[in-house]
Amino acid sequence: MCLAVPGKVLDSDETSGVREGRVQFAGIVRRVRLDFVPEAQVGDYVMVHVGFAISRVDAEEAERTLALLSEMGALAGELGLAEPEAEADTLEPAPADGSKADRGDDRRD
Amino acid sequence: MTGAIRDLVKYIDEYRDHRIAHALAAEIRGRASRKWVLMEICGGQTHTIMRYGLDELLGDNIELVHGPGCPVCVTPLETIDKAIELASLSDVTLVSYGDMLRVPGSHSDLFQAKAKGGDVRVAYTPLEALKIARAHPERRVVFLAIGFETTAPANAMAAWQARHEGLRNFSMLVSQVLVPPAIRALMSSPANRVQGFIAPGHVCTVMGCDEYEALARDFHVPFVVTGFEPVDLLQAVLLLVKQLEAGSAQLENQYARSVQAHGNPVAREIMQQVFAVADQKWRGLGMIPSSGLRLRDEYADYDAVKIFGLADITVEEPAECVSAQVLQGLKKPTDCSAFGSRCTPENPLGAPMVSSEGACAAYYRYRRHTADN
Numbered sequence: 347m348c349l350a351v352p353g354k355v356l357d358s359d360e361t362s363g364v365r366e367g368r369v370q371f372a373g374i375v376r377r378v379r380l381d382f383v384p385e386a387q388v389g390d391y392v393m394v395h396v397g398f399a400i401s402r403v404d405a406e407e408a409e410r411t412l413a414l415l416s417e418m419g420a421l422a423g424e425l426g427l428a429e430p431e432a433e434a435d436t437l438e439p440a441p442a443d444g445s446k447a448d449r450g451d452d453r454r455d
Numbered sequence: 456m457t458g459a460i461r462d463l464v465k466y467i468d469e470y471r472d473h474r475i476a477h478a479l480a481a482e483i484r485g486r487a488s489r490k491w492v493l494m495e496i497c498g499g500q501t502h503t504i505m506r507y508g509l510d511e512l513l514g515d516n517i518e519l520v521h522g523p524g525c526p527v528c529v530t531p532l533e534t535i536d537k538a539i540e541l542a543s544l545s546d547v548t549l550v551s552y553g554d555m556l557r558v559p560g561s562h563s564d565l566f567q568a569k570a571k572g573g574d575v576r577v578a579y580t581p582l583e584a585l586k587i588a589r590a591h592p593e594r595r596v597v598f599l600a601i602g603f604e605t606t607a608p609a610n611a612m613a614a615w616q617a618r619h620e621g622l623r624n625f626s627m628l629v630s631q632v633l634v635p636p637a638i639r640a641l642m643s644s645p646a647n648r649v650q651g652f653i654a655p656g657h658v659c660t661v662m663g664c665d666e667y668e669a670l671a672r673d674f675h676v677p678f679v680v681t682g683f684e685p686v687d688l689l690q691a692v693l694l695l696v697k698q699l700e701a702g703s704a705q706l707e708n709q710y711a712r713s714v715q716a717h718g719n720p721v722a723r724e725i726m727q728q729v730f731a732v733a734d735q736k737w738r739g740l741g742m743i744p745s746s747g748l749r750l751r752d753e754y755a756d757y758d759a760v761k762i763f764g765l766a767d768i769t770v771e772e773p774a775e776c777v778s779a780q781v782l783q784g785l786k787k788p789t790d791c792s793a794f795g796s797r798c799t800p801e802n803p804l805g806a807p808m809v810s811s812e813g814a815c816a817a818y819y820r821y822r823r824h825t826a827d828n
Contacts, residue, residue: 347526347554347812348605348657349499349683350713352466364616372464379582382608382722391466393660393713396552397580398609400722401660401713403466408712412469415686418482419475436471437685439506440821 350395352403353378355388369394466712470684471507479689480512487516487696492648494641494784496634497603497655498525498812499683505817507685517692520648520784521817523637524655526602526630527554527810528782529737532770534630535560538599541628541763542573548591550584551599553577554810559803561770581613588617588625597759600627605657607631607748608722611729614750614757626759629750632735634658635666636746641783642674649784651695653688654680656710661726663718668706675704682710729754738772738806739779776805781814788815795819 351371358367358380369378369392378392383399386392392399495501501521504510510519523529539560542549549565556565556577569575574594578584581598588596600610610631617625634655641647654667659680667678677698681691691709698705708714728751735747750758759765772779775793780786788794788807798804800816807813811820 347499347552347601347810348497348524348603348655350605350657350660354465372467379609379612381612382719382725384721393657395605395657396609397582398612398722400605400608400657400719401715404712408466411690411709411712415475415479415690416472419472419478435473436468437473437476437507440508 348395350393350400352391353394355380355386355390355392355399357388358386369399467684470682470686472686475686476507476509476689477512479686479693480509483517483689483693483696484514486693486700487514488700490516490518491650491696491699492518492520492784493651493653493692493695494520494522494649495653495655495681495688496522496524496638497653497658497683498528498810498814499657500524500653500655500681500688501814502812502817503683503685503688505821508821509685509688512689513692517696519692520787521781521814522641522649522784523737523740523782524603524634525807525810525812525814526606526632527552527558528778528806528813529632529739530555530558530601530630530806531736531738532561532772533736533768534599534601534628535564536562536768536770537760537765538565538597538628539563539568539573540765541597541759542568542575543571544595544763546593546595548574548576548587548594548596549599550576550578550587550596552579552601554812555599555601557803558806558809581610582616585613585616585622585625588622589620592624594624595762596625597763598625598627599630601630603632603634603655603658604662604726605655605660607726607730608661608719611726614729614754615725617757618754623756626757626762627750628759629730629748630735631730631748632737633732633746633748635670636743637737637740638670639673640740640743640746642670642676644783646783646785649676651676651699652678653691653695654678654706656680656682656687656714659708659710659714659718661719661722664706664708664714664716671704671706677704678706680706680708680710680714682713737782739782773804778805778807778815781807788818789822791815
């Protein structure tokens with residue numbers, strides 16, 4: 347319920363006090379309310395929850411964290427700490443029971 | 456997802472990198488010198504942990520327990536009964552987030568109300584409910600406004616906008632909960648086992664970190680504000696383990712790409728304009744003082760309880776359901792005798808089995824073998 351999905355702001359407009367814009371997620375483009383993120387500009391990434399952007403993604407912070415973590419991953423790879431046999435670059439989710447689509451790829455909220 | 460689409464998923468895929476994930480897990484296993492019990496309080500994080508089997512990477516010294524972090528799961532039976540009552544009125548259109556439809560009330564659920572002819576609709580955003588109200592002035596549209604602090608600004612905006620537009624056929628049945636008072640209640644319980652908290656990243660995106668800093672100080676437990684991808688969660692566990700091993704109890708922000716120290720001031724402002732803090736009943740936990748939000752008096756005309764004169768009711772929870780202990784981290788879903796047999800997502804006894812973010816449903820989908828063995 348509290349999930350928010352990162353998406354890229356493609357444009358924005360303001361009519362009668364309501365700020366909205368088109369935001370691109372993985373495969374789709376949606377109209378999203380931008381009232382809560384006055385600082386977000388076209389090209390920025392925002393976190394979107396139930397149709398509202400709740401934050402502008404801080405690209406510098408994201409890069410800093412990732413650089414640190416990547417270094418750790420690379421080091422662990424060299425030392426043989428990480429499990430090297432995985433074929434994909436990303437973790438594979440466990441298969442889910444039941445017939446419902448796996449929500450992880452359908453992160454609508 | 457296809458490979459072509461995956462390339463576009465910035466700020467998701469890099470946090471699912473298996474090499475980083477396994478490196479973090481190895482370091483956690485190496486550093487945890489004794490058993491530590493950590494709790495996450497967000498259903499989205501519970502789901503990620505179970506979906507990727509993160510708990511199984513951490514070794515025997517780390518136990519993850521799952522707190523009352525699913526708003527669907529903690530919405531009181533009384534609210535669901537009220538929603539069902541409203542949905543049975545011939546001139547009412549009840550609009551709700553999807554997961555709420557299957558949550559059992561005391562004797563029925565919203566799906567059954569719909570099957571009996573009630574106009575019950577699912578919306579992704581509260582703005583959809585406003586749209587329905589504008590398009591159907593002859594209907595009385597009620598939005599079932601549930602959620603934690605993450606959702607409160609969006610729900611508040613719907614009420615604000617309805618008032619601003621003079622929309623008279625729109626109202627809200629509110630069941631908003633606040634995380635910090637629930638943590639306070641858990642930590643004050645003599646049965647508490649939790650030694651460190653994975654704090655909810657999107658709640659903090661709205662509210663900031665101040666309240667959690669106070670909790671860390673008052674209870675001398677470390678908190679790490681955390682994102683929702685596997686690498687986020689593993690990094691948070693590592694930060695918590697480092698603190699616990701060092702005897703430290705600080706607030707740290709792992710999710711700085713979304714969370715500012717003071718949250719989102721614009722979102723908090725609209726939330727405060729529309730809602731006031733109130734006592735709130737939590738399903739499974741009971742009444743917790745100042746742990747919820749109600750519509751302010753200026754919004755009385757948009758309060759479904761007042762408009763429809765809904766009576767105050769009190770309903771007992773099913774005795775067999777142990778969700779209260781599950782929500783406090785005292786029991787695992789698989790400890791419940793009804794788990795997977797008399798209680799399944801198709802036939803849930805309690806709410807944690809309903810929502811995909813409920814701990815019981817997450818275990819049922821990803822960890823049934825534990826119960827079967």
